[in-house]
Amino acid sequence: MLDKLIRKKGGEPKTDNADRQLLDETAIPGHVAIIMDGNGRWAKKRSLPRIAGHHEGMKTVRKITREADRLGIKVLTLYAFSTENWKRPKPEVEFLMRLPEEFLGTYLPELVERNVRVRMIGDHEHLPPHTRRAITRAMDETAGNDGLILNFAMNYGSRAEITEAVRTIAKAVAENRVKAEDIDESMITDALMTAELPEPDLLIRTSGEVRLSNFMLWQLAYTEFWFTDTLWPDFNEDRLQEAIGVYQARSRRYGGVDKEDTD
Ligand code: V07
Numbered sequence: 001m002l003d004k005l006i007r008k009k010g011g012e013p014k015t016d017n018a019d020r021q022l023l024d025e026t027a028i029p030g031h032v033a034i035i036m037d038g039n040g041r042w043a044k045k046r047s048l049p050r051i052a053g054h055h056e057g058m059k060t061v062r063k064i065t066r067e068a069d070r071l072g073i074k075v076l077t078l079y080a081f082s083t084e085n086w087k088r089p090k091p092e093v094e095f096l097m098r099l100p101e102e103f104l105g106t107y108l109p110e111l112v113e114r115n116v117r118v119r120m121i122g123d124h125e126h127l128p129p130h131t132r133r134a135i136t137r138a139m140d141e142t143a144g145n146d147g148l149i150l151n152f153a154m155n156y157g158s159r160a161e162i163t164e165a166v167r168t169i170a171k172a173v174a175e176n177r178v179k180a181e182d183i184d185e186s187m188i189t190d191a192l193m194t195a196e197l198p199e200p201d202l203l204i205r206t207s208g209e210v211r212l213s214n215f216m217l218w219q220l221a222y223t224e225f226w227f228t229d230t231l232w233p234d235f236n237e238d239r240l241q242e243a244i245g246v247y248q249a250r251s252r253r254y255g256g257v258d259k260e261d262t263d
Contacts, residue, residue, distance in 0.1 A: 021241035021244070023071070023241060023244055025072065028244065029200075029244060029247055030073070030075065031075040031076075031197065032068060032077070032200065032201065032204065032244075034076070034204045035079045035206070036060070036235075037209055038053075038206050038207025038232045038234075039054050039232050042232070042233040045231075051095045053233060055099075057232045060234075060235050061103065065116065066114075068148060071241075074149065075197055075200075076150055077121075078150070079156065079213075079215050080099075081096060081154050082213065083156065097128050097131045100138075100154070104135070104137070104138045108142075111142060111150065112142060114147060115145045115146065116147050116149075117146070118139050119149055120135055120154050121152075121153050121156055123156070123160065131154075153215070156193075158212075158215055159217070161218075162188075162217065162218060164191075165188055169187060188218065192219070194216070199221075199222065200216065201223060201224065202224050202225075202243060202244070202247045203216075203220055203223050203224070204243050205228075206228055207228075208229040209227075224251075226246055
């Protein structure tokens with residue numbers, strides 16, 4: 001059993017080891033989804049413009065992608081831009097729409113080298129062409145990779161996703177390819193943009209907000225949630241391990257009884 005336990009390795013020497021986790025490497029969540037909140041607040045605390053927080057948050061994306069890969073997570077979904085985010089001031093939106101290019105310009109070679117596959121969920125047709133091009137190129141260049149799936153939710157909204165799925169199925173009914181009484185949960189699951197992905201095992205939201213904000217409403221039905229006050233730019237390997245540690249402790253507590261019948 002002890003050899004099944006792994007300890008975080010590498011990094012600078014720490015004065016305090018309390019945040020280091022013993023994780024059960026046989027029970028790493030397959031799919032971790034993260035709402036990366038608190039970038040603006042991180043900047044404000046330092047009297048910096050909000051965009052400085054977004055830029056710092058991008059570096060955390062790289063750090064957490066590497067750690068997720070190292071831990072053996074199979075799918076990492078990151079909520080990068082919601083359909084609501086268009087309401088922000090135009091210069092901020094324009095800055096955000098440059099981040100995929102900057103991120104991929106810097107890190108795509110590393111992702112390719114690490115066998116990471118880049119994917120995206122969300123409405124890509126209404127992204128600026130330069131943003132779309134960068135993401136499409138990254139998806140194409142990593143299409144043959146079979147390691148970690150790095151799935152960006154970009155211009156994503158869960159209700160819009162479900163609405164689109166309903167439309168697809170309604171069309172199939174109208175064209176007599178499907179009978180209304182044959183519509184079941186799996187048909188809806190298969191009509192969502194996450195059709196090829198497993199459901200998230202663990203949802204993390206940073207920055208103290210305790211809401212789903214229209215993120216993966218269907219897919220999160222059985223997911224464990226973990227919330228932290230840590231702002232996204234301050235999120236790190238130790239916090240990810242802490243989240244996974246909590247996830248594992250909860251799984252152990254179920255102790256073989258049905259997850260949905262623990263009372
Ligand atoms: C964004 C940095 C992370 C915190 C959240 C807001 C700001 C990485 C990407 C990205 C997206 C697609 C892709 C490659 C990278 C990104 C946006 C914002 C819009 F293929 N970080 N990041 N996209 N932030």
